[in-house]
Amino acid sequence: MEIAPFDLERWFAEVEPDADIMLAESGVRPLPADRFDTDPGELGYVIPTAGDPEFRADVGALHDRTADETLFTCGTQEANLLAFLALADAHAVVVTPTYGSLTALPDAVGEVTEVPLEEPEWTLDPDTVAEAVRPETDLVVVNNPNNPTGRAHDEATMRAVYDVCEDNGTYLLCDEVYRMLAADPTPPVASFGRYGVSTGGFSKAFGLAGLRFGWLCGSAAVVAAAENWKDYTTISPPKFGQHVARQAFERREELLAENRELAAEHRSVVVDFLEERDLSWSDPDCGVNAFVEVPEGFAGGRSFCRSLVEEASVVLAPGEAFGRPEYFRIGYGLHREELEEGLSRVGSFLDRHA
Template sequence: MDIDPFELERFFARFEHDADIMLAESGIRSLDSSRFDSDPGEMGYVIPTNGDPELRETIGDDHGRDADEVLCTVGCQEANFLAFAATMGDHAVVVTPTYQSLYAVPEAFGEVTKVELEPPEWDLDVDAVADAIRDDTALVVLNNPNNPTGRYLSEETVRAVYDLAADNGSYLLCDEVYRLLAEDPLPPVSSLGEYGISTSSVTKSFGLAGCRFGWLAGPREVVEAAWNWKDYTTISPTKHGQHIATQALAQREEILAENRALADDHREKTRAFVERHGLDWYEPTGVNGFITVPDGFHSGISFCERVVEEESVVLAPGNAFGQPDYFRLGFGLPTEELEEGLGRLDAFLERHA
């Protein structure tokens, strides 16, 4: 088993620690721990190790699944890894561009066929998915809303992809970490039928990355197989993360209303920046803008390197997503930091106009 280096994480490792502003963060600004009771009591394992039954029931209610069809994990990254380990056979179909682990991990287990979203609208050709599915396809993989483009595929499109997968006896896995930042979230893929799997966490929509708490919801046989793999990874979710996540889900409506309002305000500020400099983007759902590289720069990585060297602002190069003509700008950070970061980008682009 071999896996490629995670290009985006390696890029961040070069610059993130010393830079002034992280304008590539892909989630909403972090909530302060003072908002919650942060004392979980005795710091033992979570028992049972698949997560608190009442919390799994709460998550299951939102995902069209029973408590026993939910597995609590250490972030969505682990949920995705366990889902791939549990379901991956010879072949998977992955819709790209997307977060690298969503194709790199299944490639470590078998063969992957990529189906590209089509710029500039980043729409999905369902017929292309149909053409990519083979008799030995174990699963189809979506990220909706999409990272990095911010495209939120319609319910009609997602259901069409689900039907293709189900008709082939393949699972549809959807990473839905940004779903709850949408004003009108689609039904989770796990609720569409026996072949639907949803993964998510409290990281992106709730602003609780430090909790490292996520989940997988789907068919019982997948959840049980993933739990078997989890015995060899983290064993249980974190006690502290589960304690905070339980409270956050109880405050769901209040927290999500605040975060959606922040995302809307910051989207407008970022739109103004894009328009000031004659750049292009597909206006996103969530807090990631995928923006065309300005004229005069060879690629996203050369542009992002110059920006961090001259302005101490970290952006995410589109090269890490297989799209060298773009860069990702995360506008979910605190307002003061976003405004400072956009101001530095303004100064940079004015110098290089």
Template sequence: MVLNLPSEAEFDLDRPGCELMHIEPFGVEIWMNEWETRCELNLAETCVESLTIAELLTLAGRNSDELSELLSMKLTYGAIEGSDRLRAAICALYEQQTRENVIVTHGTIGANMLVHKTLVSRGDRVVAVVPTYQQHFSIPESIGADVQQLRLREEDNWLPDLDALRALVQQGTKLIAINNPNNPTGALMGRDMLEGIAEIARGADAWVLCDEVYRGTNQEGAGTGPSMADIYEKGISTASTSKAFSLAGLRLGWIAGPKAVIEAVSIHRDYDTISVGMIDDHFATMALEHAERVLQRSREITRENLAALSEWVAREPLISWVKPSAGTTALLKYELPMSSREFCVDLLKETGVMFTPGAALNMEGYVRIGFANGPDVLKEGLRRVSHFLRNRD
């Protein structure tokens, strides 16, 4: 049999007439893929220390008998939009959302992709508050949107300047994309600021997409702040079981927002998701029905670890920061004559400790640390980083 393969010229995607959708390489994911299986202490990790199934069962007041009940589960597609129990548990995380306002997705990454694909068309203005998860500007750029970036500043404690946002949100702006709590800075926008963003969006008849994957990890108070889906009539919130709920292995997320958006998203979702796994749905339901217990564990870990990280930063003359108010990550500014990638590669090779270079986040001169590992991992990692810094001081 003869295979008629394309010639080398036909593989040239830059030649006239061969135009494919271009999307920027995903900086953070490329970095993680390159190094996370080669490190000893992963302080680039952004999830709260992952739960085992046994730990989840304990938090939910169950035992191993629960696993035997899975043996009769028939592994069909299951409920396409997510089981009724799961969507009811998701709704309980919000003030005003009902089942018709929620759809289950393949992680927050799938939720964000679906919202952008559904709402954004070529030529639409999208305002993205950065730094943020790269989806929120690279996906609309790939669609051909007019993407305007509002850059957060350290002197503003990594919180957005609403006057600057207002100047970018012209009449007819399609979407404002924010991330709260913020990755990578750990900054937290409170209700007043979220309502201010909603007011700006309302004046332009714009949607607001708020990636809330770290919601529930506030350093103070009850630990869970308001959601944009509850604040603004055109607010859309995305989240998952990955970060605050310590269950990234389930690959289960959701979109909460107006019914019209959920219905429109469903059309796109039929092409790339169909449904999530039934086992994922089962364990996610268990976790979310006992959300307060799971989140209490996460807050204990993040609050204890951030206190240890704060003490460490205070002792390191080459490191400075704005202390996070929520989330699992912080940006560390370093005073060394080297790029952030050089810093992180040298650190990993010499100590086995993995950070994320600021260059992967368009934040050169910084590195991102994840501080929600087990306390022993964090403390040993910081000890090794101190040795690395002393050797370069």
């Protein structure tokens, strides 16, 4: 099996270590460890290796699934990998733009047809998905709320896509890592029925990326197939991650309310900046990501982002990493002082290149 280099992660690996400000981080600013009990006891394997059954039952219940229909993973990234290994074979339909692995992983094991969101509102048309689905289609893949645009697809849209999948005997895999940042989250796809599979985790909405703790929810057969593959990847989720994740889950109303407030306040800061600079964006309605059009005078997102990091030591994500070279992704979930300093440097950079 061959897989393409992960363009976004290779970009970050190249420029982030030496840069002053990371203005492309896709999650909420990390919470300090001292807000939690950080002593999990002995650092052995999590037993059973699927994750603590009681905790799995609690997470599963949010998806109308049981403990046996819930698998804990090392982040949402592993959850998605296991879903593709378990379910993808011949053909997948992937809604784009999206996080790079959601296209690259199914492409490594089969054929992929991309269905683009409809600009400028970045809406998803279920009829377009239906046209792309074939009799042999294993999976339809959606990231909701979407990364990089920050736009959320409503329940009616997602149920219409699920109906397309159900009629074809095709699974609908939805990466929902930003879902709980919404004030009124749409129901998870795993709750729709047999063919719904949801992945998520504590990295983005909770601001706990360092835990590397996520989950996959779906039918018992899907979870069993994913767990079979997990025996060959990480075996069990991290003991430390599960220990802190359980506390964060129990305090989720408090933590998510705090993070939603931060996301709303920081969105307003970015709106003011973009309006002052007359730059258009994807007008996100959930999460802390947005797609912004590349200013005039630059060949594309990578040209703009490279010039910016070299001159101003600020990292943005080039749109080429999402198949849209006319955009760049900005993340506004970082600490307020970093956000304001980063935008100030971007503004000065634009003044020099106007």
